[in-house]
Amino acid sequence: MKISTQFDAGSVVVKDLSNPADIRLALRADHAADFAQWFYFRLQGAAYQNCVMHFENAAEAAYPEGWEGYQACASYDRQNWFRVPTEYENGVLTINHTPLANSIYYAYFEPYSNEQHLNLLGEAQGSGLCQIDDLGSTVQGRDINLLTIGNQVASDLKVWIIARQHPGETMAEWFVEGLLSRLLDPQDSTARALLDRATFYIVPNMNPDGSVLGNLRTNAAGVDLNREWENPTLERSPEVYRVREKMLETGVDLFLDIHGDESIPFIFAAGTEGVPSYDERIAELERQFKAALEAASPDFQDEYGYPKDEPGKADLRLATNWVGERFGCLAYTLEMPFKDNNNLPDDDFGWNGQRSLRLGEAVLSAIWSVSGSLR
Structure with a gap:
């Protein structure tokens, strides 16, 4: 598996990618500021695997109340975006999704490049x-x-x-x-x-x-x-x-x-x-x-x-x-x-x-x- 962010508006911190059922991530703060909430990354090599992605510092986000009732966005082609199961519990935001292809993008909201x-x-x-x-x-x-x-x-x-x-x-x-x-x-x-x-x-x-x-x-x-x-x-x-x-x-x-x-x-x-x-x-x-x-x-x-x-x-x-x-x-x-x-x-x-x-x-x-x- 691989996670990348080297594209327009890409943003996430990868802490541990060894287990698809326990992918450990963190929100990255704004350039030159402390605000953190936006994420946008590409996950590769995980087709048909149940991927559980934990944002471990979600409680430190600029607006942690924003996670209540929130569902993350996902897309295979960056044109058609849909929502995927997401939960916020004990200060951790967790996306639980099984991608149907080897390349998929996840974002806080549908990007505008x-x-x-x-x-x-x-x-x-x-x-x-x-x-x-x-x-x-x-x-x-x-x-x-x-x-x-x-x-x-x-x-x-x-x-x-x-x-x-x-x-x-x-x-x-x-x-x-x-x-x-x-x-x-x-x-x-x-x-x-x-x-x-x-x-x-x-x-x-x-x-x-x-x-x-x-x-x-x-x-x-x-x-x-x-x-x-x-x-x-x-x-x-x-x-x-x-x-x-x-x-x-x-x-x-x-x-x-x-x-x-x-x-x-x-x-x-x-x-x-x-x-x-x-x-x-x-x-x-x-x-x-x-x-x-x-x-x-x-x-x-x-x-x-x-x-x-x-x-x-x-x-x-x-x-x-x-x-x-x-x-x-x-x-x-x-x-x-x-x-x-x-x-x-x-x-x-x-x-x-x-x-x-x-x-x-x-x-x-x-x-x-x-x-x-x-x-």
């Missing part, structure tokens, strides 16, 4: 409706790309959507793929109507370094980008610095920051209730947006989510809070689960890339619903 990211950019540009701009470089010199879709006239609404500040939250880029597919469809009436009214600024991957390195939460400097928005620097967080700079140039009327949550098995949104400028206008926009998204996608709900910040107590280092306060606009963090959506569970696939993609398509209906009220 750098090749897919580059293909997504190419396909968007190929539509003839999208302009790609380079905002600068990451800590390790990768591109920070912005997709601009729309007429780019002063009267347009400015809709900003960013994803994967936390690189292990790959469902966020699947979401963007779905949103782009619909937005760039000339036969889609909602997309056409929106592009008559708004220009979209989309960053499909805020954290290219962390994505390639196999990090859960941080960039190559070990920085959580979603704690940098109040005072980003080119040394620590060039990704936030450059995107924020562009926002200040264009303005923002609606902002969505797309994420995944390790623990909560629902799709939900977190708003800006705690920022100093929050008022009834924003509260009404939030209600309108959430009602429209619930109507567009039964996957979305508003019963379960994060506790709301008390007035004036919001952390302005977070993207949604900083943008909402700086531009006085509707701003939301949209969260999807690493587990399954308990409202519409799927035993075979759980929450996955395709379901994230469909939610991305549906969110355009919610944006259209509020577009007439954003100014």
